[in-house]
Amino acid sequence: MRLLSHVLAFIAMAVLLVQPAAAQSVLRDAETEAFLNDISNPLVEAAGLAPGNVEIVLINDPSINAFVAGGQAVYIHSGLIDAADTANEVQGVIAHELGHITGGHIVRIGEGYRKAQGFSLLSMIAGIGAALAGAGDAAMGLMMAGQSAALSSILAFTRTQEASADAAGAEYLSKAGISGRGSLTFFGKLLNQEVRRGYSQNEEAGFWRTHPLSGDRINNLRETYEKDPAWDRPNDPAIEARFQRIKAKLAGYVDKPENTLRDYPEEDQSTPALVARAYAYHKQARMDLALEAADKLIERAPSDPYFLELKGQVLLESGRPGDALDPLRKATQYSRSQPLIASLLGHALIATEDKDNYEEAERVLRAAVARDRYNPFAWYQLGVVYAARGDIPRARLASAEQQVMNRQYALAMRSAQAAEAGLPVGSPDWLRAQDIGMQARALIEQECEARGDRSCGRRR
Template structure:
């Protein structure tokens, strides 16, 4: 490992803004995505954006962070969900990130970088000139001072954007009729983290940061939030209950089972605790205990699709695909064929290795990818079905879809070319194979240029 020079640190910081998820895995869960979309919807409307065009994505990263990327995507780290105590806290973060989107900050970050680059490049040229003249120490001093100025310019630009996003987020919360208490509570958590890690709270400390100091942000936002008519409005109890379930599910999925069982002991019989323990027991291969928790959840609400999905998942991944079919079929129907749940259902049908289920599996999986093309797992399962039915060109096409989404561009190109060769010319599938081949070639060429 090595420390990047400061000039390259600026480039790295910018690349995180423009390509944030490329090196990180996305966590996908039907219940979690439904909750995040419902939490964001009134804020998206308040920001003047179309809910269907804004994507809320959860990243598998236990650090406390959120950011925006190109287009209208808000990325939330799983660590932020773990750290938050309320849905309102997460909504405050979403409101802030929407402020970055409406402010066009991903695009304008390039302006801040350009200004910083000009300073740094100029300092390098001056340093080279000094070195040629024989003043080596002076050359090094000029270059270091120039790079420090470049970093300061970029950080100042970033802090202005963060302050603008804070103000916009407060406006969106107000317009949506939501209290800013959750937003302030989360900023106070960040401030506590700053104290814990020894971040200076002095007036000049913020000059070395991409964000304004949390204390300054809290003071400024407190004035705005307390003056807002929604300040005393209670949080949405239904959203909070859903958030507690999702948070527990996430803990059970991500944490080590021992940690989950300490956090959610068996004396806790609430639905979130049972959710967390079901995942913990399942990870320990304690199928009977995991199913005991899912049975208890279904006694609370036998028609809850996410409880049914969990039961089906435990059964399927424990080697009982035939038993998983009915709960997953019911969960799929109750959610109007939600693609992630439908994909799991299709997988269970295939895993029985009973050919009488294959026609239904193909129907379910085709519907799933039609609603959610960015689902490599569903494409893989669909490819299995096509291959089992002897339809190798479409099996190759499904593989190409899965491979290009997974960054396997060489394999995707090979699969797309094989699919194109076997499909009827001019059909939609033939055209799609051409598109994937073109995309894969483009990515491979960009990879060569980067090297």
């Protein structure tokens, strides 16, 4: 029994080592998404991809990381934005991740796992044989050696992919006319972090690496970057100014208010500092100070939609939805009806509880989801206004849209069926209800199969 418990422990450890990290929450902000798209589009084009088909997604995670996970999406942790000093550093990371996409590394990672599984399976068979022969210690040694070989095989495969992505990223930066200085600077930060934390730079010392050593990456790329014509090209000051705003907004949103106010003290009257403090004061329910900061920003740039959005958000979330309408209407206008900002306006219109505002709310929210279907908040608000206006079938349809995006597949299927029953047969909304119902059912069955329960999908 003791041997069996050790075997199970090793199996569990191996599974944990190859499973992807649990999904973190996605941070959606109109200004941040516009900025990330703007700095990545030249790189996307240099990679031979269509900018509209590549998503840059911000994840609420304080660790310094970025990854691709299938399709054409680059996921960036909030900790990476916080650690970067310039937009050029972030561009270096994005270029590297695009190298993973164009190299098909997510698809090919299965090759590495299959090879590793071969090592693991052979060692497990040999270990079981030794255990049956009464050699418990030898059995454990064989299984440990096999697991070590399997892990080494996986990591060697991923290191090769990382080196390939580095080379591709350097090529895309060059084609886009963007300096690689930021890429080297950021790798230097990672190297310094490793040294401070006492990580060994010697693989033989037992520090397993999923990436090439940062020092090696810097040495391999420096010669390439320094020969590139873009090496001495200065960073775009407008882009860098926008980046400082993004960093400040992110700090104000995710950090503790006391930390934000320490990093952006009152004597700092720069635009990024005002943005950061507005969010920090808002989180502390110091509405007057938050609005004072927002008003200073609007005074500097009266038609900036993101400053107007900030003021509207503070007013709305402080229980003054009527006062939030003017800045949010202007923000929607100046942003050309950006869906996330328009969704906030729709929410404010509903929150007034004035029925005269419901028609505008429906119009604004329908336009928002037409441009951005993957916005559960907007779908929820649209469902609220449909219900308030007595249109229950479309309220159920909006609920189904929101629920399927929130992985509430059983609820989505029931909401879609209820919507379908009340909508005109053959109408676009009726067809959409059918599509959501079938999508939700298929996803339920996939989850059931993943759990090995072939009957659970039929029981729902």
